[in-house]
Amino acid sequence: xxxxxxxxxxxxxxxxxxxxxxxxxxxxxxxxxxxxxxxxxxxxxxxxxxxxxxxx
Amino acid sequence: xxxxxxxxxxxxxxxxxxxxxxxxxxxxxxxxxxxxxxxxxxxxxxxxxxxxxxxxxxxxxxxxxxxxxxxxxxxxxxxxxxxxxxxxxxxxxxxxxxxxxxxxxxxxxxxxxxxxxxxxxxxxxxxxxxxxxxxxxxxxxxxxxxxxxxxxxxxxxxxxxxxxxxxxxxxxxxxxxxxxxxxxxxxxxxxxxxxxxxxxxxxxxxxxxxxxxxxxxxxxxxxxxxxxxxxxxxxxxxxxxxxxxxxxxxxxxxxxxxxxxxxxxxxxxxxxxxxxxxxxxxxxxxxxxxxxxxxxxxxxxxxxxxxxxxxxxxxxxxxxxxxxxxxxxxxxxxxxxxxxxxxxxxxxxxxxxxxxxxxxxxxxxxxxxxxxxxxxxxxxxxxxxxxxxxxxxxxxxxxxxxxxxxxxxxxxxxxxxxxxxxxxxxxxxxxxxxxxxxxxxxxxxxxxxxxxxxxxxxxxxxxxxxxxxxxxxxxxxxxxxxxxxxxxxxxxxxxxxxxxxxxxxxxxxxxxxxxxxxxxxxxxxxxxxxxxxxxxxxxxxxxxxxxxxxxxxxxxxxxxxxxxxxxxxxxxxxxxxxxxxxxxxxxxxxxxxxxxxxxxxxxxxxxxxxxxxxxxxxxxxxxxxxxxxxxxxxxxxxxxxxxxxxxxxxxxxxxxxxxxxxxxxxxxxxxxxxxxxxxxxxxxxxxxxxxxxxxxxxxxxxxxxxxxxxxxxxxxxxxxxxxxxxxxxxxxxxxxxxxxxxxxxxxxxxxx
Numbered sequence: 128x129x130x131x132x133x134x135x136x137x138x139x140x141x142x143x144x145x146x147x148x149x150x151x152x153x154x155x156x157x158x159x160x161x162x163x164x165x166x167x168x169x170x171x172x173x174x175x176x177x178x179x180x181x182x183x
Numbered sequence: 184x185x186x187x188x189x190x191x192x193x194x195x196x197x198x199x200x201x202x203x204x205x206x207x208x209x210x211x212x213x214x215x216x217x218x219x220x221x222x223x224x225x226x227x228x229x230x231x232x233x234x235x236x237x238x239x240x241x242x243x244x245x246x247x248x249x250x251x252x253x254x255x256x257x258x259x260x261x262x263x264x265x266x267x268x269x270x271x272x273x274x275x276x277x278x279x280x281x282x283x284x285x286x287x288x289x290x291x292x293x294x295x296x297x298x299x300x301x302x303x304x305x306x307x308x309x310x311x312x313x314x315x316x317x318x319x320x321x322x323x324x325x326x327x328x329x330x331x332x333x334x335x336x337x338x339x340x341x342x343x344x345x346x347x348x349x350x351x352x353x354x355x356x357x358x359x360x361x362x363x364x365x366x367x368x369x370x371x372x373x374x375x376x377x378x379x380x381x382x383x384x385x386x387x388x389x390x391x392x393x394x395x396x397x398x399x400x401x402x403x404x405x406x407x408x409x410x411x412x413x414x415x416x417x418x419x420x421x422x423x424x425x426x427x428x429x430x431x432x433x434x435x436x437x438x439x440x441x442x443x444x445x446x447x448x449x450x451x452x453x454x455x456x457x458x459x460x461x462x463x464x465x466x467x468x469x470x471x472x473x474x475x476x477x478x479x480x481x482x483x484x485x486x487x488x489x490x491x492x493x494x495x496x497x498x499x500x501x502x503x504x505x506x507x508x509x510x511x512x513x514x515x516x517x518x519x520x521x522x523x524x525x526x527x528x529x530x531x532x533x534x535x536x537x538x539x540x541x542x543x544x545x546x547x548x549x550x551x552x553x554x555x556x557x558x559x560x561x562x563x564x565x566x567x568x569x570x571x572x573x574x575x576x577x578x579x580x581x582x583x584x585x586x587x588x589x590x591x592x593x594x595x596x597x598x599x600x601x602x603x604x605x606x607x608x609x610x611x612x613x614x615x616x617x618x619x620x621x622x623x624x625x626x627x628x629x630x631x632x633x634x635x636x637x638x639x640x641x642x643x644x645x646x647x648x649x650x651x652x653x654x655x656x657x658x659x660x661x662x663x664x665x666x667x668x669x670x671x672x673x674x675x676x677x678x679x680x681x682x683x684x685x686x687x688x689x690x691x692x693x694x695x696x697x698x699x700x701x702x703x704x705x706x707x708x709x710x711x712x713x714x715x716x717x718x719x720x721x722x723x724x725x726x727x728x729x730x731x732x733x734x735x736x737x738x739x740x741x742x743x744x745x746x747x748x749x750x751x752x753x754x755x756x757x758x759x760x761x762x763x764x765x766x767x768x769x770x771x772x773x774x775x776x777x778x779x780x781x782x783x784x785x786x787x788x789x790x791x792x793x794x795x796x797x798x799x800x801x802x803x804x805x806x807x808x809x810x811x812x813x814x815x816x817x818x819x820x821x822x823x824x825x826x827x828x829x830x831x832x833x834x835x836x837x838x839x840x841x842x843x844x845x846x847x848x849x850x851x852x853x854x855x856x857x858x859x860x861x862x863x864x865x866x867x868x869x870x871x872x873x874x875x876x877x878x879x880x881x882x883x884x885x886x887x888x889x890x891x892x893x894x895x896x897x898x899x900x901x902x903x904x905x906x907x908x909x910x911x912x913x914x915x916x917x918x919x920x921x922x923x924x925x926x927x928x929x930x931x932x933x934x935x
Contacts (some may be wrong), residue, residue, distance in 0.1 A: 131327065135334065139311060146307045150300060158299075161255035166230040 206267035207285040210429045213261065216248065222270060223260045223424075225280035227251060227895050239277040243268040255419055257284060283430075284422070286508035287863065292415055298349070298408040305346035305404055307396040308338045314890070316394040320889045325387075331443045332384040335393040342397045343377055346404060356595040364542040365590050368549040372581045373399060379578045390575075395582050395891045402899050406594035413601045417610035424827050432464040432512070433457075435508065445658075457507045459686075460663050463500050466518045467509035469493065473688040474505040477665060479637040480830045481519065481811045482763045485630075487665060489689045499811045501828065503664050505688030519811070526787055526815035528835055537821075538861060539615050541593040548589065556580040572884070577842045579886040583877045583894060590909065591899055592866035595906040600696055600859035603910065608842040609852050616838030620822040620852060622803050626751055627820070629808035630762035630769050632828060634776070634846070636745055637809075639667050639736040644673040651732040655724045657681050658694045658703045666722055667692065667703070669736055674917035700727050738772060741826075743847040748776050750850040757802075761790045763812050790816035807849055809833055824849060855909075862909055866902045873898045 154157065200237045210220040217301050224236065236258060240249040245264030252259070258281065274281045315331040317554060323331065350373070354366035373396050380391040413707045431445045435454040438514070447464055449455070457463065459474065475487040481499040490496060493509060496509060496517040515521065560577035597614040604611050611617060628634050656674035659667035661684045681694035691704010702709035702725045709725040722734040748758055759780035762769045766783035781791055794816055797804050806813070806820030809829035817823040817836040825837035826844075834840055841848035877894050880886055 131330075135315075137332075138314075139334070139338075142307055142311055146303060147302050153296065153299060153303075160252040160254045163233065163251060166233055166253055169230040170234050 189670065199537055202271055202553065203267045203269060205430050206270055206283060208443075208445055208733050209846045210267065215393050217263050218267070220262070220270060221284040222260065222274065222281045223256060223284040224251075224258055224274060224279050224384045225256055226279045226281075227253055227256045227258075233549065235277055236274070236279055238269065239855060240273060243270070243273055243406060253267070257390075258887070295408075295411060295415060298404065298411055299348055301346040301402045302401070302408050304399060305401040308342035308346075309394070309401040312338050312397050313393045316892070320887075328389070329384075329387055332380075332391045332393070335391060336381055336384050339377060339380075339393040339397050342400060343373065345375055349404070349407070350400070354906050363546055363549055364539075365545040368545060368552060369399070369403065369590060371553070372396075375578050377822040379575065383575075385472075390888050392578070392582055394888060394890065395895060397715075398892065399895065402895075403590045408600075409598045410594040413598045413605070414611065416526060417601065417605060418612055420605075421610050421612065421834055424840075429462050429464045429521075435452060449511055449515055451511055451514060453511045455509050455511060457502045457509060459504055459506065460500055461502050462699055463496050463498050463502065463509065465497070465498050465511045465515050466513040467511045468495055469507055470510050471508040472506050474507050475503045475664065475689055477501040477503050477631045477637075479631045479800065479810065482770075484764050485635070485637070485639070485768060504662065504686055510907075523787060523811050523814045526791065526834060527818040527832070537615060537619060539593070540618050541589070544589060544867060551586045552581065555584070555878065555882070562882075563884070576884045576886075579884070579891065582885055583881040584874050589867070589870045592870055592902045592906075593863055595903050596859050596909065598861045599906050599909045600855050603855055604627070604839075604852060607848065607855075609848050609853050610838070610840045610842070612838055616822055617856045617859055618863075619803075620805060620838065623756065623805040623822055623853070625757040625797060625802045625804045626849065627759045627761050627804050627806050627808075627816075628778075629806075629813050629816075630760055630764055630772055632809040633741075633813075633826065634760070634772055634805055635738040635740055637828065639669050640739040641669045641673040642735045642737050647732050647734070649674075651724060654681075654696060654701065655703055655732060655734070657696070658684065658692050658701060658724075661694070662692050664692075666734075667738060670703070670734060699733075699861070702728075706733075720806045728763050737810075738768075740772070740776075741844055741846045743845040745776065747846040747848075747850050748778070750847075751853065754850065754853060756805075756853070761785055761793055761806075761808075763790075763810070763814065765786075787812045787815050791819045794819050805849075805853070808837075824852065856908055862906055866905055870898065870902055870903065873901075895908050 157164075201874065206220055207218070210218040213219050227236065233253060237249045238259070240246055240260055243262075244726075245262045245266075245268050246260060247263050248259075248261040250259045251257075252593045258274075260268075260270055260488050271281060271283070294537050312335045315335050319328050319331055345385070347370070350366045350370050353364065354370040357364045358367060376392040376396040376399075380393050380396070382388075383391050431443050431448065433456045434442050434444050434449065435456050436442060441456065446464055454470065455464065455467065463476070471492060473489070473491045475489050476496060478484045478500045480501070480602050481497050482901040487503055490507070495512070496507075498513075498520045499516075543680050547580050556577045559580050560573045563573035563576050567573070594614065597617050600617050601611045601614075631637055647655075650669075652674045656671045657679035658681050661681070662668075664686075679696060681696045684692060684694045685690050687704070687708070689705075690708040691702055693700070693702050693704075695701070704722065706721045706723045709723050710728060710730055722736070724734070751758060757780070760769060760773045760778050760782065762781075762783050763785055764783060766781075769781055770784040773779075782789075785793065790813065794804055794806065798821070802909055803821040806823040807825070808814075808815050808817055808823070809826050810833060811830040813825075814830065814833045814836045817825060817833055822839075823837040824839040824841060825833045827834070827840055827842045829837070829840070839848075839852055841852075875893070877886075880890070
């Protein structure tokens with residue numbers, strides 16, 4: 128019983144944090160273009176090469 | 184290189200300066216000198232497309248930021264300069280033809296965000312409450328149980344207020360008008376369950392129904408959110424189609440200056456300059472110039488109409504061959520186009536009267552359920568005299584019969600059906616359309632642009648010698664007249680370069696090639712020997728006045744027209760044609776298709792009257808049409824479909840818009856809708872069966888929260904699984920060619 132006193136609120140707090148993160152991501156527009164996000168990872172940017180990596 | 188962008192010939196490119204001003208009109212001011220234009224680019228498919236478009240547009244002077252949205256196939260461009268950048272020309276040059284998109288207030292969908300936020304909140308609350316409930320069901324200590332009930336109550340309250348609001352608002356809206364819908368029993372059930380649980384929690388009772396109330400909200404919101412997302416996707420796809428009505432007009436000033444005014448500011452008596460390829464913005468009278476007008480979208484006539492000074496022109500028609508100056512005789516809000524909108528509003532009766540299946544079910548269902556709960560209460564009260572027990576049982580009856588399955592039964596089936604139609608290139612704009620199209624017994628087709636393509640095509644090009652056809656095509660390529668386009672389309676690009684090209688409106692095109700003088704156009708004009716002018720409407724190619732080749736044209740049927748009509752007939756539907764074109768022209772098309780019921784020469788109100796007459800006979804009609812003149816009929820019919828090439832207001836009026844050329848979209852839509860209707864009825868049967876089993880248990884007083892949660896989840900899973908059968912039994916109607924095969928994308932860029 129005594130463990131429940133802090134474990135249940137802790138679980139709710141963590142869940143609530145996840146909910147808040149989701150709502151923030153939604154408001155931030157991260158769900159506006161799901162297909163685009165999947166495709167953009169394949170694009171080469173100008174400055175996304177790792178330092179010192181001499182690609183062949 | 185990009186896999187997806189074929190090099191594209193620019194045909195019918197609009198006048199660049201007017202196009203730039205149109206971009207400005209369609210943009211929205213972000214303040215600080217920054218403007219944003221939204222463009223719809225249907226050709227976007229992959230990462231290479233994104234990079235090509237973003238990099239290509241960013242190079243234009245004045246462009247501040249470019250952002251591609253691949254999900255909606257849209258590009259948002261922010262620019263900062265005196266004059267709008269030439270976005271459309273640049274896009275076409277990159278190989279991705281696009282068009283301007285109506286800018287919404289801020290590009291987001293508030294209803295979608297509200298539903299998803301509500302879904303997130305109710306999901307969080309319902310899952311946590313369920314977690315706590317499991318330990319209560321498995322026999323927690325009384326103090327633990329009390330604590331858990333209090334925590335559950337604290338979680339259920341925000342869920343009820345925030346997520347439940349969607350149901351309460353909808354229920355209240357219909358109750359105020361003295362009707363009921365599905366949300367009324369749902370709201371009553373949720374609120375009573377919460378109130379009883381709160382009472383029991385305060386009085387330390389063994390049972391609380393917080394889990395039932397919140398998971399009910401969660402399940403129902405899933406159905407509702409999916410429904411909204413699906414139809415929003417379809418509506419966005421329809422909105423992304425090319426806008427056919429002009430946004431403004433080039434007005435000639437008194438001193439000869441030219442200004443591009445928005446349509447609403449065009450006043451009576453203003454002189455408007457129209458170049459070839461532009462649409463007439465308002466009704467007017469021709470002052471100067473001669474040209475031909477393509478009226479296909481406005482009136483349904485397939486043959487172009489010649490105009491000369493003094494003749495009236497209708498808004499929405501397309502100027503084909505020569506520049507015109509017209510004097511506005513009506514303002515935009517009283518033009519032909521606006522008249523159609525008024526007719527549409529007047530016609531919108533049958534559809535507004537239609538009540539959704541779920542709402543009709545709720546009208547039967549909720550009195551029965553509420554009466555049963557009341558009887559259970561009175562019965563237990565009379566039998567035991569324990570009012571708390573009587574109320575508990577009455578509320579258990581309400582919860583167990585609360586139409587969770589019923590509320591999911593319809594939306595889930597419609598989401599699955601809409602997705603199948605979406606994959607077949609058919610956009611469904613709202614769920615009730617699927618219910619309505621399943622009921623039809625008659626299909627009414629428009630002719631021009633619906634049964635046929637709006638453009639004529641060359642008959643039997645093989646009979647014309649290749650060399651002559653190539654010359655004719657080379658000359659025809661320089662003209663935007665539909666007959667020229669038809670000739671140009673019949674021959675491959677031949678590398679011939681004609682010189683000194685001149686187009687004579689209403690007559691034809693003249694050009695020089697290898698020192699010889701060619702004319703392509705009306706026989707009477709092109710041939711020096713005028714005695715042969717007997718067949719004056721024939722189109723010929725002449726060399727130095729002598730006949731070289733003759734061309735004959737016909738309207739061509741859309742692909743699969745025969746198969747589509749036959750399969751509709753097999754389904755037991757009557758087929759009729761309602762056209763604005765001449766009877767002879769209609770008969771040529773309707774005859775071979777075996778359609779007997781033909782009405783030709785109809786004005787727009789005439790089409791609505793025909794539909795009203797059919798409706799008075801108890802027939803339910805599906806109208807398929809594309810023109811401005813069809814828009815009122817599309818609004819009046821029981822259900823309606825339009826091709827993507829249809830006029831803007833026609834597309835907006837139609838329930839379904841099909842993106843492919845083939846007419847097979849019509850039988851596919853009817854078949855999917857009928858299959859969906861069968862599944863909805865099965866789901867209702869399942870829900871009623873479930874209630875019939877659960878109700879005696881509830882009335883007998885054996886329903887604990889555990890049993891309520893199990894029964895509710897089981898029935899929901901059952902109806903969802905049944906709805907998914909629609910997807911499992913898919914036919915091969917979806918066009919696989921539309922989807923870019925993955926292997927091709929990968930093979931397309933080997934060395935980068």
